[in-house]
Amino acid sequence: MNVESVRGSSCDAVHAQGLTRVFKTKNTQVTALSSLDLRISSGTMSALVGPDGAGKTTFLRMICGLLTPSAGRLTVLGLDPVREKRTIQARVGYMPQHFGLYEDLSVQENMKLYADLNDVPPEIRTERFARLLEMTDLKSFTDRPAGKLSGGMKQKLALACTLVRSPELLLLDEPSAGVDPLSRRELWEIITSMVQKEHISVLVSTAYMDEAERCSMIMILHEGHLLRCGSPEELKKLTDGLCRRATVPDSLSARTFQAMLLDNSDVIMDAVPEGANVRFVLTSPEIKTEEVLQSTVSLPLRCVPANPTLESSFMHLLKNVAKNTVTVQDKIKHAESCKADNNAAFNTLTAAAKKTSDAVTSLQQSEIVIEVRDLVRRFGTFTAVDKTSFEVRRGEVFGLLGPNGAGKTTTFRMLCGLLPATSGYLNVAGENLRSATAQARSRIGYVSQKFSLYGNLSVMENLRFFGGVYGLPPLILRQRIQEVLDQFELTGHENDISGSLPGGYKQRLAMAAGLLHRPEILFLDEPTSGIDPLARRMFWRQITSLAELGTTIVITTHFMEEAEYCDRMLIQDSGRMLALGTPSEVRRLGGNSSTIEEAFIHIVRQARAARMAAGDA
Amino acid sequence: MNTALCFIRRLNALTIKEFRQIARDSSSIMIGLVLPCVLIFIFGFGLSLDVNDIPIAVVMEKASPSARSILSGLNGSRYFSPRWVSSMHEAELLMHNHDVSAILRTGNDFDRLMQQGRGEIQLILHGTDSTTANLIQQFCTAAIGVSVQKELDRKGNLGRMTMSWAANLQPKIWFNEASTSTWYLVPGLIVIVMTLVGAFLTALVMAREWERGTLESLFVTPAGRAEILLSKIIPYFLMGMGGLLLCLAASRWIFEVPMRGSLLLIMLSSALYLVVALGMGLIISSVTRSQFLACQAALMISFLPTVMLSGFLFDLRSIPAIARVAGSILPATYYMEILKTLFLAGDNMSIIIKNNAALAGYAVLLLATAVRFIRKTLD
Numbered sequence: 001m002n003v004e005s006v007r008g009s010s011c012d013a014v015h016a017q018g019l020t021r022v023f024k025t026k027n028t029q030v031t032a033l034s035s036l037d038l039r040i041s042s043g044t045m046s047a048l049v050g051p052d053g054a055g056k057t058t059f060l061r062m063i064c065g066l067l068t069p070s071a072g073r074l075t076v077l078g079l080d081p082v083r084e085k086r087t088i089q090a091r092v093g094y095m096p097q098h099f100g101l102y103e104d105l106s107v108q109e110n111m112k113l114y115a116d117l118n119d120v121p122p123e124i125r126t127e128r129f130a131r132l133l134e135m136t137d138l139k140s141f142t143d144r145p146a147g148k149l150s151g152g153m154k155q156k157l158a159l160a161c162t163l164v165r166s167p168e169l170l171l172l173d174e175p176s177a178g179v180d181p182l183s184r185r186e187l188w189e190i191i192t193s194m195v196q197k198e199h200i201s202v203l204v205s206t207a208y209m210d211e212a213e214r215c216s217m218i219m220i221l222h223e224g225h226l227l228r229c230g231s232p233e234e235l236k237k238l239t240d241g242l243c244r245r246a247t248v249p250d251s252l253s254a255r256t257f258q259a260m261l262l263d264n265s266d267v268i269m270d271a272v273p274e275g276a277n278v279r280f281v282l283t284s285p286e287i288k289t290e291e292v293l294q295s296t297v298s299l300p301l302r303c304v305p306a307n308p309t310l311e312s313s314f315m316h317l318l319k320n321v322a323k324n325t326v327t328v329q330d331k332i333k334h335a336e337s338c339k340a341d342n343n344a345a346f347n348t349l350t351a352a353a354k355k356t357s358d359a360v361t362s363l364q365q366s367e368i369v370i371e372v373r374d375l376v377r378r379f380g381t382f383t384a385v386d387k388t389s390f391e392v393r394r395g396e397v398f399g400l401l402g403p404n405g406a407g408k409t410t411t412f413r414m415l416c417g418l419l420p421a422t423s424g425y426l427n428v429a430g431e432n433l434r435s436a437t438a439q440a441r442s443r444i445g446y447v448s449q450k451f452s453l454y455g456n457l458s459v460m461e462n463l464r465f466f467g468g469v470y471g472l473p474p475l476i477l478r479q480r481i482q483e484v485l486d487q488f489e490l491t492g493h494e495n496d497i498s499g500s501l502p503g504g505y506k507q508r509l510a511m512a513a514g515l516l517h518r519p520e521i522l523f524l525d526e527p528t529s530g531i532d533p534l535a536r537r538m539f540w541r542q543i544t545s546l547a548e549l550g551t552t553i554v555i556t557t558h559f560m561e562e563a564e565y566c567d568r569m570l571i572q573d574s575g576r577m578l579a580l581g582t583p584s585e586v587r588r589l590g591g592n593s594s595t596i597e598e599a600f601i602h603i604v605r606q607a608r609a610a611r612m613a614a615g616d617a
Numbered sequence: 618m619n620t621a622l623c624f625i626r627r628l629n630a631l632t633i634k635e636f637r638q639i640a641r642d643s644s645s646i647m648i649g650l651v652l653p654c655v656l657i658f659i660f661g662f663g664l665s666l667d668v669n670d671i672p673i674a675v676v677m678e679k680a681s682p683s684a685r686s687i688l689s690g691l692n693g694s695r696y697f698s699p700r701w702v703s704s705m706h707e708a709e710l711l712m713h714n715h716d717v718s719a720i721l722r723t724g725n726d727f728d729r730l731m732q733q734g735r736g737e738i739q740l741i742l743h744g745t746d747s748t749t750a751n752l753i754q755q756f757c758t759a760a761i762g763v764s765v766q767k768e769l770d771r772k773g774n775l776g777r778m779t780m781s782w783a784a785n786l787q788p789k790i791w792f793n794e795a796s797t798s799t800w801y802l803v804p805g806l807i808v809i810v811m812t813l814v815g816a817f818l819t820a821l822v823m824a825r826e827w828e829r830g831t832l833e834s835l836f837v838t839p840a841g842r843a844e845i846l847l848s849k850i851i852p853y854f855l856m857g858m859g860g861l862l863l864c865l866a867a868s869r870w871i872f873e874v875p876m877r878g879s880l881l882l883i884m885l886s887s888a889l890y891l892v893v894a895l896g897m898g899l900i901i902s903s904v905t906r907s908q909f910l911a912c913q914a915a916l917m918i919s920f921l922p923t924v925m926l927s928g929f930l931f932d933l934r935s936i937p938a939i940a941r942v943a944g945s946i947l948p949a950t951y952y953m954e955i956l957k958t959l960f961l962a963g964d965n966m967s968i969i970i971k972n973n974a975a976l977a978g979y980a981v982l983l984l985a986t987a988v989r990f991i992r993k994t995l996d
Contacts, residue, residue, distance in 0.1 A: 066995045085993070090839045100831030102634060104641040109634070116630030117838035119623045121989045145641075161834075 013169050013201040015043040018072035021058050032058040032223045036286040047212040050221035051504040051532025056205035060171045064094040093167030098288045099158030103147030107160050107608040111147050114161040115520050119256045132160040135190045145490030150405035151262025152183025172204040175430050180403040181597050209310040238313040245277050249299050259544040260296050267292050270315040273564040281312045310533050369552050375424035377410050386409040386575040397553045399569035407575040408556050416446050416523050429520050445519035449526040470517040484512035486617045524555040540565050560597035578607045631848030648818045651809040653860040656869045660806045670698045674708040674717040681704035681728040684781045690764025696756050718743045719753050745808045803868040804956035805929035809950050815855040815894025816919035823902035850895050857891040878959030889976045890952040896983025903990035923949040948979040
């Protein structure tokens with residue numbers, strides 16, 4: 001018995017028993033992890049999945065000895081990470097979420113530094129560096145300072161620095177956060193090839209389900225608790241027989257149809273647009289789907305069973321927890337407000353549905369609110385945006401997609417009037433931005449990627465401030481604040497300090513502030529990075545409502561499944577336009593791919609290959 | 618594997634990294650080398666507490682050879698630029714416009730009173746700047762005293778009486794005969810520069826590593842805190858010594874401050890103080906973990922007190938007791954005393970040993986605290 005347990009622990013990469021970590025500040029106490037019990041066997045790839053604040057980073061930091069457990073036991077490679085920290089650190093590779101690349105140092109210098117620090121013998125370096133540079137595609141950039149690399153290249157360099165030696169256990173904390181689909185795929189190619197060649201155990205935390213699916217074991221964390229642990233197949237079984245796929249009726253947009261299904265929360269747990277279809281998950285297998293659809297859209301719709309996905313199971317688990325943790329009183333209050341909300345939303349939606357039937361056909365004729373012709377922006381000799389032309393109509397949701405460094409942010413900034421264009425014509429909300437920036441600005445709203453509100457002001461103070469900045473008169477401001485508080489479900493949090501709100505709330509507050517002055521056009525720069533799937537659904541539900549009411553939305557994102565919500569999208573790379581069209585058109589352009597992500601990768605790779613060929617010729 | 622070799626290799630890698638960062642980051646060079654140069658010029662030339670070429674109006678109500686001869690003593694002085702005016706009225710006008718800072722006046726019967734040994738010269742000072750006024754008064758009495766003496770010597774009579782008068786006024790300033798303020802400002806300047814590089818710059822660069830998350834990545838490598846701390850200490854120690862050499866060169870060839878003590882002692886004491894300042898900087902950055910806070914803290918804890926309380930500008934004995942106590946806690950105060958002694962008084966070993974012992978105590982205390990603060994965890 002004793003012998004077996006000893007042997008059992010020695011072949012586990014990580015073994016946690018009742019592991020707890022509490023963070024204490026002056027007057028608050030946050031439990032980041034509470035009595036975690038799990039075993040990660042060596043030689044496998046495991047994923048940690050969970051919303052923000054689930055305790056993923058805390059767990060990884062404890063494994064490599066950066067944080068000490070408050071209670072419980074943790075064994076890593078059979079060692080105690082507190083007492084035998086140095087031994088563990090010599091055998092474990094850890095890539096933090098913000099890896100410490102020295103921005104002033106070149107790619108080569110960063111790699112050499114980490115090789116020196118990790119005692120990599122000089123004789124094996126040449127070969128290993130060459131291999132890592134080959135895999136990361138950084139060969140031609142060895143002299144470039146790390147600070148001048150694009151986001152995706154930085155992550156690849158960080159991975160190369162972590163892999164300068166071959167660790168027994170590799171810990172990766174959201175390695176693909178903020179990285180475009182192309183670089184993300186390349187990162188994973190490196191990880192899998194290293195794991196196969198060197199038999200490394202890997203523990204990776206991620207927000208992407210497709211990444212989790214590559215692992216043999218998935219641990220789902222939520223607010224410090226382990227919700228479920230199992231192989232991808234086991235987890236998928238949770239929603240077996242609950243998933244359906246229905247074709248979007250001609251009279252509705254995929255986004256509207258998805259919203260209508262999502263609002264029917266008694267029978268439908270989750271819904272996502274997928275090109276011409278909407279995928280949804282029922283709350284129980286007995287539900288008569290056709291009847292539900294009939295009552296939701298008042299149209300006879302065809303519906304087929306769909307394969308369960310990891311995401312549907314993940315949502316299923318999260319929703320169950322959300323249901324169980326809400327106290328009774330909150331639940332009643334919430335249910336009432338939900339009902340009221342749903343009714344209101346439903347009314348607007350059905351009204352909208354009627355409208356959209358005309359609207360879809362008349363979209364081509366509706367008013368153009370953003371017009372861009374031959375837009376160029378150069379920084380010195382570097383052309384960030386080259387001859388870009390597109391137009392966006394009122395009430396459209398328009399996506400700007402592209403790899404890191406494609407020119408999205410530059411295009412975005414020119415549209416918002418934050419950056420003047422080098423040449424070309426740019427008309428936003430009827431104002432030529434080159435001559436009338438101030439007028440145009442009062443008609444647009446902007447929510448930036450980083451939380452750009454004042455962290456030490458309360459929710460109410462932030463809203464009052466931004467209302468004041470936009471020059472809203474006091475009476476109207478008071479009324480608008482009440483409206484956005486209701487709209488973004490921030491009521492009850494008015495006096496909370498903004499900086500201490502959870503990620504999803506911060507994001508909603510930022511949206512609320514951006515919408516105070518009722519802008520005609522709302523610009524959103526990667527608004528959903530770092531928020532959990534539940535909050536993300538809610539975010540898109542609100543975007544749908546805004547669009548129905550005639551607000552035009554321009555959005556950038558790295559989550560390709562979010563591109564499905566867009567009416568149309570622009571794909572850029574190296575400053576040039578590669579594709580422009582609806583999700584279905586983009587799929588077709590991308591070699592009839594089944595997902596936008598594949599289509600995106602196909603389009604970008606093809607364009608790059610064509611340019612290489614042209615360059616060689 | 619050979620642990621000592623690994624230690625050296627890692628330390629070497631970290632130190633080279635630090636030097637590369639210094640070379641590529643203009644802000645480090647600004648604080649480490651350009652700022653000391655700027656300070657040398659500001660403190661050396663701008664903040665001179667001396668009087669030079671002070672405009673002064675001279676009125677002789679009745680021209681007399683002896684008055685003229687006494688007052689002309691001012692002509693040769695580099696402290697004054699006298700303007701001879703014909704009437705008191707004119708002098709007052711100049712004074713009101715602050716064209717002159719003082720009026721020297723001899724009365725109608727100066728010659729007669731002089732004969733009797735009761736000669737009177739009136740000095741009126743512009744009192745808006747009391748420090749300058751005081752200095753003018755001192756210098757005037759000294760300058761006039763000398764020429765009165767000469768005049769009496771030349772005349773050969775009533776020598777006894779005026780000799781005693783003149784002797785009373787003869788100023789005597791020890792160690793800084795020229796009373797040149799740069800002589801005591803320059804040693805102070807060295808203290809400031811060393812504090813700036815040691816505490817301020819080190820706090821900033823270390824806090825930057827916290828902020829950018831590079832320390833998190835360093836902490837999981839086999840590099841221990843000894844390597845991490847040493848790799849911060851070595852480059853900035855060298856940079857601080859570079860700043861010291863700049864200051865020493867400026868004091869020797871630009872301000873011509875005498876150096877009565879040994880250069881070796883100055884260098885050794887400075888090295889010791891630099892270690893103290895580095896310890897402070899490392900502690901500040903470990904506690905604040907943010908560049909902005911580290912900057913504020915370094916300014917409040919090390920830089921400002923060094924300027925105000927270490928005896929740089931004011932003699933510590935003439936300030937209120939509480940400030941004096943605060944000053945005596947500062948390591949800079951001890952270093953300041955060493956430098957002033959070594960520069961202007963010479964190798965007074967008892968003072969130097971006493972103050973260096975205090976600095977050594979601080980060095981051990983602060984470095985030990987810094988090592989304790991950097992624990993290779995994020996707790």
